[in-house]
Amino acid sequence: MKPADEFDRPRLFLRGVRDALALPAWVVGFALVGVGSLAHDVGHPVGAAILSTLLIWAGPAQVIFYGGLASGTALPLIAVAVCLSSIRFLPMTMSMLPLLRRPGQGIGMQFLIAHYVAVTVWVEGLRRLPDLDPDQRLAYYFGFANACIITSAVMTALGYYLSTALALPFVAGLLFLTPVFFTLSLIAGARNRLDWSALALGAVLAPAFGFLVGKDFDLLLTGLVGGTIAYFIGRKRR
C-alpha cells in the first residue's frame, strides 16, 4: 500500500493552486502587466517579455531591466542594478528552503524550489507551510507557486498587447500594487515583537541609508542593520 501522502499529492497541489488564485496570484499578475508594456516599448518580442517573468520572477528587477534598456543604460550597469535590487532573495530563500527540504532531495530540485521564491510565495509559504506535514509541503508549494508564476506570465503578455491602451492613472495603479500588497501581507503575517520591529526598522532605515550611502547599497545595509536590531529585540522578549 502506498503511504497516505502519495494519494494526497494531487489534492495538495490543487489546494495550493486554489489558495493562490483566491488573491495572491492576481495581485502579482496585475503588478506584472506593466512589465509587459515596458517590454513592448523597448521593442522586445512578446516571448522575451513572458520569459522575463518566468525567469527573473521579480517585479522590481524586471522594471529596472526594461527601464534600463529603454533609457539606453550600458548593459553591465543594468546587470549590477538588477543584482542589487534582488538581494532580498538571499535571506528569503534561505528561510524558505529548510521548510521544504526532504531527505534524498537532489540539488537540482532545491534550485527549482528556490527559483519560485518571490514575495507572494514567501509570505504565504512561511504562514501556511509550517501547518502542513513536512511530506505534504512540496506538492502544496508547487501548486501555489506555479499558479502565481503562470498567472503572471499570462498577465505580462496581456500588458504587452495593451501597452498603449491603458490610461496613466491605471498604469500608476498597477505600479502601486506591489507596495500596497507587500505592506498588507507583511502586516497580516507579523506575529511577534521581532516581526513588528523588523517592519518598523525597515521603513525607517531605508530612507535614512538611502540618504547616507545612496541608492545602491541602502537596502543591503537596511536589511543587515535593521534585521540584527530586530533579532535582538525579539530575543530579549522571548
Added chain:
Amino acid sequence: MSVWEVAIEPLWPYLVLIMVGFLPSEIWRALAVVLSRGMRDDSEILVWVRAVATTLLAGVVVKLLAGPTGALALVPIWGRFGALALGLGTFYLARRSVMAGVIVGEISLIGFAYWAISQ
C-alpha cells in the same frame, strides 16, 4: 544577409534577458541553496535571516513609494502614502482582509492620480 542578421539578431533580446536580467537576479536564490544546506527550520540563525528578510522587504516598500518610477511619480508623495494608509485602515476595519485593503488602496491611488492629472 550577414550571420548577425539571420542567426543572432532575433535571439539578442533573449540573450540580453538571460545575461543581464536572469543571472544577476537568480544568483541570490542559488547562493541561498548553498548557504542554507544543513540548516534546520527551527535553527537560531534562521530567526535572524528571517528578520533580515522582513526588514529588507519593508525597506523595498518605502523605496518604491518614496522614489517611484514611471506613472506612479504622477501622484504626489502624500497621495502615495495616503493611499497606503487608507488601504491599511480598511485592512483593520474589514477584519484583517488583505483583499479589501488592496482594493481600497488601489481605488484611492487611482483617484489621486486622476486628481493630479486634472491640476
